[in-house]
Amino acid sequence: MTVVDIPPPLPVRDRTALHERAPGALSPMLTRLAEERATGVLVREHGTLHLAEGRVVHAESPLAPGLDVLLTARGTLDAAAWPWTDDIPAATHRLLVAGLLPRGALELCRLGALYDAGYFALAPSSTPGRFRYGTTAAAGPPGAVRPLRAVPVTALERETLRRRELLHRIWPDPSADGAPLIRADPVAPPPVTPRQRAVLDRVDGVRTAPQIARELGRPAFHTLVDVRRLAAAGLLVPRNTVPPPPPLPPVTDPDIALLKRLRDALEAL
Amino acid sequence: MPGIDECLLEAMRLPGARGAALVDWTSGLALGTVGEAPGGDHETTAAEAAELARLAAEHGAFSTADDTEVTPPVEDLIVSNRDSYHLLRFVVTSFDATVFLHLWLAREDGNLALARIRLGEMAERLVLG
Incomplete structure (x- = not known):
């Protein structure tokens, strides 16, 4: 007789222990x-x-x-003046040295962009991150100009968690964050602010919300705040990716037609 | 050229200044802080002040006759209590940002009129150089 042992349970990561070790x-x-x-660079x-x-x-x-995008969208910086390069930290440093911007x-725009992109970079992911050790300079090469402030990892993580909570408090459904959006037409539309009007x-x-953010030259998280507020107010909904069911075919069956006439007659009594 | 820290340190030189911060009123993020915070915690203070600033910036009741979409129509907010003043000054930027300077003043030593004028100048210098 063969005895079949129940296989041992698969190991499960203890999430509570993880939280206790490093809160947040x-x-x-x-x-x-x-x-x-x-x-180096952490790719998530x-x-x-x-x-x-x-x-x-x-x-x-x-x-x-x-x-x-943030600096050129509304003409703060002439598009031609941006030192076009994929290396944004180097470009930022060059702008600082050249004194093209106060x-x-x-600092204000760059810190805002850092926390904004950081929020999405730290979003839950389905694949593990990769880290490439490298020589990321603190903020460009050393020079007479004081480098821009680096942000502690704990500060970015804390802020990202706070932002998630903020969005959840406004409207707990995240489906509008990434989907194409359509306008809804509530019976009594609540007033919208000028910034929300620009989004709407x-x-x-x-x-999608990130595309609207890019067009407006506005941080994406700030756009999500308005999108969730508009969703909460019933002014927009995410477009359903599943097409709506096809309309019912017109009734031709004589029995059904008779039953419908009967129903209508009964209702009219 | 002044950066965020220089701007906040300058605000702290005003008579009676206890703490100062540069805060984003959409997210509630403190982009820079200096000195004390009213509740002992700059992050909580920033989030709470941001909520107040957002209501003032967005509600139609406080807008001007020539309502423009670009900047908040409100220039500043003054909150006073028994021992201190809070002065919130909106920073007008040419790019899309929603930030304000928050200055916390002790009521006994603080000069609200002077602080209001100076904070306005600082907000302008911060982004215009």
Whole structure:
């Protein structure tokens, strides 16, 4: 007689223990890299984080408009004046050295873009992240200009968690964040703010929230805040990717037609 | 050329200044902080002040007659309590940003009128150089 043993349960990652070890940590790998003061690029599913000595100096995400878009969209910087290069930290440094923008404006815009892209880079992902050790300079080559501030990993993680909570409090359904949006027509539409109006005007059944953000030259998270508020107000809905069921064919069956006439007659009594 | 930190340190030189921060009113993120925070925690203060600033910036009741979409129509907010003043000054940027300077003043030593004028100048210099 063969005795069949029940196979032992598969190992499951103990999520509670993970949280206890590093409260608020979104990526154990990132926590470890910060601890070992690593320098290089962390590539995740929805974005990349550039680290210098364990601190975040730059973040990029296809979902968040970059500093180049934010600065040129509304003519703060002439598109021709942007030092066109894929290396945004180097371009930022060049702008700073050339004095094309006041330091305050550049710091403000760049920090905003970093936290914005960081939010998407740290979004839950289905694939593990990869880290490429490298020589990411703190903010361009050393020079007379003070480099731009690096952001501690814990600060970026804390802010990302706070932002998730903020969106959840506004409207708990995240389906409008990435889907094409369509306008809804509530019976009594609530008033919208000018910033929400700009978003709503671009809702056309094709554009997604990140695309609208890019067009407006506005941080993507800021656009999500307005999109969730508009969704909560019933002014927009994500377009359903599943097509609506086809309309019922016109009734031709004489029996059904008779039954319908009978029903109508009974209702009219 | 002043950056965020220089701007906040300058605000701290105003008589009675206890703390200052540059805050984004859409996300509630503190882009820079200096000095004390009213509740002891700059992040919580920033998030709460951002909520107040957002309501003032977005509600039609506080808009001007020539309503433009570009900037918040409100220039600043003043909140006073028994021992201090809070002055929130919106920063007008040419790019799309939603930020304000938050200055916390001790009521006994603070000069609200002076602080209001100076903070306005600082907000302008921060982004215009």
